[in-house]
Amino acid sequence: MKDELVERIENNPKYDELVSKKNSLGIKLGIFVLVMFYAYILTIAFNKEILATKIGDGVTTIAFPIALAILIISFLTTLVYVKKANGEFEDLINDIKDDVKDVM
Amino acid sequence: MLRVLALISIIALSAFAAGDASFEATKRELNIPAIIMFFAFIVFTLGLTVWAARRTKSASDFYTAGGGITGFQNGLAIAGDYMSAAAFLGVSGLIYLKGYDGVIYAVSFLVGWPIILFFMAEKLRNLGKFTFADIAAYRLSQKEIRTLAAFGTLSVVVLYLIAQMVGAGKLIQVLFGMEYEFAVILVGVMMIIYVTFGGMLATTWVQIIKACLLLSGVSFMAVMVLYHFNFNFESLAVAASENHKDKESILSPGGFISDPISAISLGMALMFGTAGLPHVLMRFFTVGNAKEARKSVVYATGFVGYFWIIITIVGFGAIAFLNTDAGAQYFTDGKLFGGNNMASIHLSHMLGGNAFLGFISAVAFATILAVVSGLTLSGASAISHDLYSNVINPNATDEQVVKISRITVVVVGFVGVLLGIAFEQQNIAYMVGLAFGIAASANFPILFLSIYWRGLTTRGAFLGGLTGLITAVTLVIVGPIVWVQILGNEEALFPYKHPALFSVTVAFISIWFFSKTDSSERGKAEKELFRAQNIRANTGIGAAGAVDH
Numbered sequence: 015m016k017d018e019l020v021e022r023i024e025n026n027p028k029y030d031e032l033v034s035k036k037n038s039l040g041i042k043l044g045i046f047v048l049v050m051f052y053a054y055i056l057t058i059a060f061n062k063e064i065l066a067t068k069i070g071d072g073v074t075t076i077a078f079p080i081a082l083a084i085l086i087i088s089f090l091t092t093l094v095y096v097k098k099a100n101g102e103f104e105d106l107i108n109d110i111k112d113d114v115k116d117v118m
Numbered sequence: 119m120l121r122v123l124a125l126i127s128i129i130a131l132s133a134f135a136a137g138d139a140s141f142e143a144t145k146r147e148l149n150i151p152a153i154i155m156f157f158a159f160i161v162f163t164l165g166l167t168v169w170a171a172r173r174t175k176s177a178s179d180f181y182t183a184g185g186g187i188t189g190f191q192n193g194l195a196i197a198g199d200y201m202s203a204a205a206f207l208g209v210s211g212l213i214y215l216k217g218y219d220g221v222i223y224a225v226s227f228l229v230g231w232p233i234i235l236f237f238m239a240e241k242l243r244n245l246g247k248f249t250f251a252d253i254a255a256y257r258l259s260q261k262e263i264r265t266l267a268a269f270g271t272l273s274v275v276v277l278y279l280i281a282q283m284v285g286a287g288k289l290i291q292v293l294f295g296m297e298y299e300f301a302v303i304l305v306g307v308m309m310i311i312y313v314t315f316g317g318m319l320a321t322t323w324v325q326i327i328k329a330c331l332l333l334s335g336v337s338f339m340a341v342m343v344l345y346h347f348n349f350n351f352e353s354l355a356v357a358a359s360e361n362h363k364d365k366e367s368i369l370s371p372g373g374f375i376s377d378p379i380s381a382i383s384l385g386m387a388l389m390f391g392t393a394g395l396p397h398v399l400m401r402f403f404t405v406g407n408a409k410e411a412r413k414s415v416v417y418a419t420g421f422v423g424y425f426w427i428i429i430t431i432v433g434f435g436a437i438a439f440l441n442t443d444a445g446a447q448y449f450t451d452g453k454l455f456g457g458n459n460m461a462s463i464h465l466s467h468m469l470g471g472n473a474f475l476g477f478i479s480a481v482a483f484a485t486i487l488a489v490v491s492g493l494t495l496s497g498a499s500a501i502s503h504d505l506y507s508n509v510i511n512p513n514a515t516d517e518q519v520v521k522i523s524r525i526t527v528v529v530v531g532f533v534g535v536l537l538g539i540a541f542e543q544q545n546i547a548y549m550v551g552l553a554f555g556i557a558a559s560a561n562f563p564i565l566f567l568s569i570y571w572r573g574l575t576t577r578g579a580f581l582g583g584l585t586g587l588i589t590a591v592t593l594v595i596v597g598p599i600v601w602v603q604i605l606g607n608e609e610a611l612f613p614y615k616h617p618a619l620f621s622v623t624v625a626f627i628s629i630w631f632f633s634k635t636d637s638s639e640r641g642k643a644e645k646e647l648f649r650a651q652n653i654r655a656n657t658g659i660g661a662a663g664a665v666d667h
Contacts, residue, residue: 019659020649020650020653023653023657023659024649024653029653029656029657032656032657033652033656036656039236040236040237041236043232043236044232044233044236044237047229047232047233048233050229051225051226051229051385051389052382052385054225055222055226055381055382055385056378056381056382058222058371058381059377059378059380059381060378062370062371062372065370065371066367066369066370066371072352072355072356073352073355073356073359073366073369074351074352074355074369075218075369075370077218077221077369077370077371078218078221078351078355078369081221081222081224081225081430082427084225084228084229085225085228085423085426085427086423088228088229088231088232088419088423089416089419089420089423091232092231092232092235092415092416092419092420093416095232095235095236095412096235096412096413096415096416099240099412100409100412100413104409107656107657107658110657110659111657111659114659118659
């Protein structure tokens with residue numbers, strides 16, 4: 015990559031916007047997934063009796079819907095990220111590419 | 119080329135026939151539907167390989183299918199890589215044996231995917247070409263980093279390959295009554311055909327077809343189980359807990375995770391290990407751009423998540439169906455025939471008779487073939503792309519590289535067969551766990567820091583990465599499994615089965631330390647190169663394009 019191109023992109027405010035928005039969304043969603051997962055794992059490690067609570071009069075425990083919820087929520091976070099990234103972030107990238115077309 | 123293909127298939131068929139001859143010794147009845155479906159799969163995938171071979175000319179075709187795979191197709195292929203025999207047979211067997219503890223495993227296997235999407239997927243696509251070393255060595259010295267990355271790749275690939283080979287040998291032995299050695303050789307021959315002739319294109323399509331077969335087969339099983347209980351999970355849970363010796367305690371977490379250190383350590387191995395598996399990482403280079411790379415993770419997460427839900431139903435279904443009077447035929451001396459890993463296979467026979475057993479068996483075999491093909495391709499690319507064309511002979515032409523790759527595939531396949539036979543008695547699940555541990559400690563830290571940390575230098579990545587690799591291997595050797603169970607010592611020097619928490623931390627700290635204390639001119643220049651790399655990682659400007667198929 016040419017030095018001039020690097021300079022031009024780094025000085026483009028849209029590039030700053032792209033990087034900070036992308037990083038902040040990734041970190042927020044990443045922390046959310048990690049906290050959810052480790053809350054589950056640590057509950058099992060420290061206090062697994064809570065998860066043995068039965069639902070209503072049945073034998074099924076709340077551990078099942080919780081596991082199901084973690085699977086579904088993990089999937090939904092990927093949907094949220096991709097909707098944002100493939101829409102808004104890609105638009106920003108295309109704008110940046112347009113701005114530096116002459117030196118590419 | 120077609121003649122070679124035909125010749126190899128004849129050898130494969132004769133190996134199969136030789137297996138039939140020794141049938142009586144194993145006292146298993148000949149499963150005709152299974153063999154028919156198994157051959158249908160082989161013939162179809164060989165046809166596919168011929169089609170793919172005509173389209174595989176350049177090195178880019180060979181390693182990345184020319185970058186022309188769509189996000190949806192790649193998502194299925196990634197999910198296919200993840201839904202290995204260890205996942206399908208192993209986790210359903212674990213649920214059959216321990217109930218809810220197996221579900222914890224399934225959940226832990228999925229959460230790595232969102233993390234890969236948020237921090238890795240698009241950057242891998244934007245920076246890489248054929249292997250993950252392309253990214254790690256992007257602005258660092260090629261020689262050191264590629265050599266280290268190639269060794270990291272090969273250790274993970276070989277461990278994973280042995281685990282799949284052993285699984286394949288056992289499975290075929292039980293299903294078709296073939297000799298273990300013949301079964302392993304058959305798998306080796308088939309994967310060499312797919313990969314040498316069809317490259318990444320054939321490997322990907324074999325994986326996609328298998329993923330579809332596996333998902334539909336297991337879905338059908340789950341629906342049949344639920345149909346029996348009027349689609350009421352509570353009734354299934356009641357039946358399962360009545361039939362299991364541990365009764366209702368199988369419906370909540372048991373002794374699988376006993377202390378917090380092990381829990382966090384296993385979670386780390388599964389999460390970061392996923393982001394360091396070379397055969398999964400290389401799939402991100404097969405799509406056209408960052409947009410498709412992101413989409414592929416969404417599809418993969420969806421498919422894998424769905425797979426764990428239906429596997430849970432199948433696992434509890436196996437308890438409810440097999441531990442009954444009607445299920446007694448699948449037991450010898452109070453043990454499930456072929457071990458607990460065969461629980462879902464026996465369940466398929468109970469639910470759908472010989473025909474469905476045949477289908478599920480053929481799918482299980484296809485699963486192993488598809489996964490070993492991906493692994494072999496990844497190992498071959500580490501040798502031919504990283505070591506040969508970047509370290510040994512930087513002036514190699516495209517044709518030479520492809521030629522070396524094909525030779526390497528044959529060698530890797532051969533080594534896989536030999537090791538598969540040598541390690542027949544090893545525990546599969548443990549070897550896969552070890553592969554994840556090494557991937558998390560040796561590959562992931564270098565890859566992650568090379569993408570995100572400006573201060574990374576060659577010295578830091580090389581010495582730190584090596585420290586991580588050595589720490590992981592050492593802690594495994596002095597840990598409870600190798601030190602106590604295999605070497606027969608009284609007490610383990612390191613008390614935890616999963617070393618990831620410690621070895622990943624050691625790797626990150628030592629990479630940081632050796633980079634920080636690097637005041638060389640080369641180090642300074644490498645830090646300066648981060649700016650251009652970061653722009654390409656974030657925008658894709660300058661990244662390799664796609665080829666339409």
